[in-house]
Amino acid sequence: MISRILAADLPTHVGSHVRLAGWLHRRRELKSVSFLVMRDRSGLAQIVLREPVQLAEETVVEVTGTVAANPQAPGGAELVDPVIEVLSSPVESPPFDLYRPVVAGALPTVLDHAPVALRHPRLRAPFEIAAAGVAGFRAALDGLGFVETSTPKIVASATESGANVFGIDYFGKPAFLAQSPQFFKQALVGVFERVYEVGPVFRAEPHDTARHLAQYTSLDAELGFIHDHRDIMAVLTHALTGMHAAVTERAGTATALLEIDVPKVPEEIPAIHFTDAQELLARHTSEDPRGEPDLAPAHERWLGEWALREHGSEFLFVTGYPMAKRPFYTHPDPARPEYSRSFDLLFRGLELVTGGQRLHLHADYVTALAGRGEDPEAYRGYLKAFAHGMPPHGGFAIGLERWTSRLTGAANIRQTTLFPRDLHRLSP
């Protein structure tokens, strides 16, 4: 049997006898001729029929035939004199036509039928971009000597805040799904100095919004022997540069299909201190946010536009957020202890990444927890790493689905999640 070739490779096989395999994407019957359009993982192939066939869309077929040049066919080549073998016939029709340029179904319908809906090239494309981005993230950090790790998703206590944690019955004992690998990645700085993890994190988000998920993929990194948060920002910039480069390199078909530009990550992403950002907003907008402990979404949008206008950058670091709004493990700015050595990275006016320097001295943890009225004893396992000598360190976490969603312009984060989990959705 001759080897299978992909639809995208037809143009380089003109004159040859080849075998294709894929899904019947569309039938087209014109007055004088009938076509099948077959879809495989590489794209579409046009097949010219001698006589019409009665096959339903999504029938899985294997087609042998001869490749002929035809400037009117997609890619400039088509298959003629085909012999079609049916590998599998659908028993149900898709809830919407997969061959139309845009899916006609509403988002809930699309999500309910994800196994078939995702076959639509435009719905599939974001995930090819996500896969490329993750590969770029890993390659960038591997190049800096990071070690990839796998840490527990079942934990004895909440890592971030007790509010949005899923409970689990662990052999009769209460346990929780990890909201982040925060404590583990910090402990592992003591082992590998530089670690990253790409894995699921869980948030029992009671909010039914376009940007909250109960499970998402977190790209976590943590590194030791830093001077301050700016070393983290430099590594993050490097990682994002790798992600965007990998998308350009590996997901060109998907970005072309979605007609999106992959923005260049500046060599140095502009950064503004939280207080300076508030000053800017007070001076140039009708609001005066000075004194507030955080930035409102509208402020982030304004700052995003400002960064593009003033610095030509779609990215902006906001640094030095007030300690009051950051987790207890955040390192304060020694010069202004009410502000932190942390940052958010805004991408097109929306928070994409949070990161910063962490405390590294055992005594500082005990003080910080006590200052927030928390019992250090509850954090005993976590504090152990710091009892044994930890270097100054910090890290960041990128939400993969959020990044993909920003990059592709998706209106809802569920469009960049294969099988989203939320307040109302537990299947498929």
Next chain:
Amino acid sequence: MISRILAADLPTHVGSHVRLAGWLHRRRELKSVSFLVMRDRSGLAQIVLREPVQLAEETVVEVTGTVAANPQAPGGAELVDPVIEVLSSPVESPPFDLYRPVVAGALPTVLDHAPVALRHPRLRAPFEIAAAGVAGFRAALDGLGFVETSTPKIVASATESGANVFGIDYFGKPAFLAQSPQFFKQALVGVFERVYEVGPVFRAEPHDTARHLAQYTSLDAELGFIHDHRDIMAVLTHALTGMHAAVTERAGTATALLEIDVPKVPEEIPAIHFTDAQELLARHTSEDPRGEPDLAPAHERWLGEWALREHGSEFLFVTGYPMAKRPFYTHPDPARPEYSRSFDLLFRGLELVTGGQRLHLHADYVTALAGRGEDPEAYRGYLKAFAHGMPPHGGFAIGLERWTSRLTGAANIRQTTLFPRDLHRLSP
């Protein structure tokens, strides 16, 4: 400030003034001279003191000094005239000496103190090997056009068997932790044709053994348009070859430290049918397993030795396991329907991988479920993908910790798991 260099780079900086940073691994006081041995992620560096210092092991230090050649020092170079700055002091001593060649603690003690125990170079090494292996797995499959995916770990029903599943409270509704991405990866063959996922899977294993974990990392792959299970075996062989090559290439320090050989994966791994394996065992051992539906661990060990003796291979495929012992989605061998198109891969006489061809026709699933007394309605979401046309497909899953454990010769799988979760262990 001069840039930090790593301990391993000392020999290439003889005569230079450099900065090192790491943990005080050991102090050595001889009659005429005192040394510090500093540990960083690359290895150890010897520092010659002008006068003894009183610093505890695991103190985090930054040391500037001049590199001097010394054939007696590790790597042939050491740091002289050092200026030591303490970055962080431990407040507790490790439960065992990290500088001894082998850790003196029993496994439970080691696991209880994982954040500090893993700093021991021999305990850390398996995870450098694991990270390299995963990178090799991905590179091999990326090269074959696979797409990496992230699928839900919270599911509405058990994927493998109801027996060892963790229950979870999902916004007031019962849900479960995914025992495998099996159903998702099959559905995604309909989308991407070839997918893989590296992620956590969860088993509420009631067995407290040296090879069971409640969470492990599964390297899952699935691909469509196959002829039969042998196409899966070829992809698995390619993936393993990539994993072993990556270990040799990227984790040389770790394999040297553990003094392990990374076995070459044969271009074609020998394969034996289940019934032929039973014949062999009946002929050459004192047992007669013919008629049994599975192989006992002792049989697998014997077959592993046989493969090494007869084929010079540390790997052996056993194919065609009886359908009775395989999950309902397994594809039967059309020529002998009581046997399957599935396989196990034995590595050094122990099962490392399970895989095979799956059913792909909707009607076959309905029949298979009914034949096992299961209600197809309970699998409605899963069966949806097959209702819309699926190609012949199959896949496999490698347990990462099990692979690392076999490769490094670890006696217990907990030695190749950063923070193991089991019947009795939920922290650290």
